[in-house]
Amino acid sequence: MMGFNMLADLTNKGRIGLLLFLAILISLPFWSSSYIISVATITLYLAILGQSWNLMLGFAGLLSLGHALFVGVSAYLAAYLFSVLGLPPVIGIFPAVLLAILMGMLIGYLGFRFSIGGVYFALLTIAFAELVRISVDHMAVIGGTEGLFLQVSEGDRKGVDLINLRGHPWMFYYLAMVLAFLTLAGCRSLLKSKLGYYWQAIRDDQDAAQALGINVFRYKMYAVIYSSGIAGVAGVFYAFYQNSLFPESVFGIERSIEVSLGPIVGGVGSLFGPVLGAFILTPLGEGLTELIDFLKSSGIIDPKSKLNGLKLLIWGLVVALIVLFKPRGIWPWLNDKLGFCRKESD
Amino acid sequence: MLKVQDVDLYYGDAQALEDINLHVEEGEIIAIVGANGAGKTSMIKAIAGIHTPSKGSITFRDNDITRLQSSAICELGIGQVAEGRQIFPAMTVRENLEMGAVIKRARAKETETLDRVFEMYPILKERQTQAAGTLSGGEQQMLAIGRCLMGQPDLIMFDEPSLGLAPAIVQEVFRTIHQLNDAGLTIILVEQNVAVSLKLANRAYVLENGRMTLEGSGEELLHDDRVRQAYMGL
Numbered sequence: 001m002m003g004f005n006m007l008a009d010l011t012n013k014g015r016i017g018l019l020l021f022l023a024i025l026i027s028l029p030f031w032s033s034s035y036i037i038s039v040a041t042i043t044l045y046l047a048i049l050g051q052s053w054n055l056m057l058g059f060a061g062l063l064s065l066g067h068a069l070f071v072g073v074s075a076y077l078a079a080y081l082f083s084v085l086g087l088p089p090v091i092g093i094f095p096a097v098l099l100a101i102l103m104g105m106l107i108g109y110l111g112f113r114f115s116i117g118g119v120y121f122a123l124l125t126i127a128f129a130e131l132v133r134i135s136v137d138h139m140a141v142i143g144g145t146e147g148l149f150l151q152v153s154e155g156d157r158k159g160v161d162l163i164n165l166r167g168h169p170w171m172f173y174y175l176a177m178v179l180a181f182l183t184l185a186g187c188r189s190l191l192k193s194k195l196g197y198y199w200q201a202i203r204d205d206q207d208a209a210q211a212l213g214i215n216v217f218r219y220k221m222y223a224v225i226y227s228s229g230i231a232g233v234a235g236v237f238y239a240f241y242q243n244s245l246f247p248e249s250v251f252g253i254e255r256s257i258e259v260s261l262g263p264i265v266g267g268v269g270s271l272f273g274p275v276l277g278a279f280i281l282t283p284l285g286e287g288l289t290e291l292i293d294f295l296k297s298s299g300i301i302d303p304k305s306k307l308n309g310l311k312l313l314i315w316g317l318v319v320a321l322i323v324l325f326k327p328r329g330i331w332p333w334l335n336d337k338l339g340f341c342r343k344e345s346d
Numbered sequence: 347m348l349k350v351q352d353v354d355l356y357y358g359d360a361q362a363l364e365d366i367n368l369h370v371e372e373g374e375i376i377a378i379v380g381a382n383g384a385g386k387t388s389m390i391k392a393i394a395g396i397h398t399p400s401k402g403s404i405t406f407r408d409n410d411i412t413r414l415q416s417s418a419i420c421e422l423g424i425g426q427v428a429e430g431r432q433i434f435p436a437m438t439v440r441e442n443l444e445m446g447a448v449i450k451r452a453r454a455k456e457t458e459t460l461d462r463v464f465e466m467y468p469i470l471k472e473r474q475t476q477a478a479g480t481l482s483g484g485e486q487q488m489l490a491i492g493r494c495l496m497g498q499p500d501l502i503m504f505d506e507p508s509l510g511l512a513p514a515i516v517q518e519v520f521r522t523i524h525q526l527n528d529a530g531l532t533i534i535l536v537e538q539n540v541a542v543s544l545k546l547a548n549r550a551y552v553l554e555n556g557r558m559t560l561e562g563s564g565e566e567l568l569h570d571d572r573v574r575q576a577y578m579g580l
Binding site: 194197198200201204205207208209210211212213214215216217 | 419
């Protein structure tokens, strides 16, 4: 498979870097705490979603601010099929991802058929995500505002059951890792394929691409299909990792924005940027939460003080600094300094 | 070869073209002259399928192309060199050229066409691995023309090909257009450089406020008082 030629893009330095990174990731459960593993799992999950989002904006120039929609419909459908009909997620993932793709195609069709571009396309994605969030609020069959829960028995936490996605936190951690790397390999081969070049042409100058006979409608649709499909896979993972789904916490616009922050910080349009962004933002956010808890419990700051919004505030600050000083993101800048990658497409 | 009949084009409520009639025969060079905002670019976009007329029809070699998608129109053999060159700056020169050959009719002979383009413009061969954004204005225009040729069109529409170029390069561009015509290509030339384009053209149309107001051979229009006054400052 082409995607696994990733090593060919890397300099020797980059290969060593990647190996070290992989070694740390793979060995992590053996020397860290269960808390760190849960943070790392969410980090990898967001790395998958960041790549999915980057595929649309970074590759094809389509701004989505409704990615939570694709994650959410897939998560809800897979969870519903499992909890009500007993259909294991290994099968349920197919209709779930298909539903996410159909949502993407619907938005794409409306947006591209009627030439809704740029920020108006983003508004369309927000509108659909909100529409579905409010609808799910009122759908009693999947719990409405009360939420949809997956049964977890004591034994589930110990074994490894990939068919039903029940098991030890380590299982979810390694599964997220495999999915994140498969996504990376997939995105790489897409970017290096003809499709990747068509996307680049459309992103850089849509009129010129159209003048050359590139079927802009079709290739934009492909971008949405791949992106929503990946988000759908992540959605199934999310449902079975969290075991509880609420309309607000699944479809809320905060979720969609959270997905976009990683790639923006890491580097929109690059392959490794979204992964790097996730590994910067998630641990930073969690670290802050921990720090605040620690400071509260040790009495350095008043335990009653309300600092709930601090994480978001710091994230906002980080994003603002990145946009101001490294608008292309951290990865392109880091790569220039360290020379990990032979030729990362911008 | 190409026939535009009674075409109206609107952008929202604003009318850009009104009752346009135009025909192009195989092997001709047609010039379309007119002031800024007269509708020249709109006409090219209507023919290319980027905008759809609200009335009238456009036929190309017995195919009704009025409502076809732009990619399908390219497949039939209509290419364009758009205003402002519109190259992809981050791609290499070579990749830009390959982008020109994405349509089916061009794929089979891609390598041969590429050789021909390199023969025509050796500088593009020299710079093929360079990012296109680093080329000079004149080289970018060569690239835009070369990229259009990669699609193996039979009819090329040039939109303001001399815009923003140094005089020596403008001459080079017009020479190229002449050579392409000699080689059998049909040309529609939209130009602000009225004197040169009328000299080059077999026939020409004058466009004013979205309407065709004059039509004639290049020679006739060149000596028409109205044209001389309005567009050549004579």
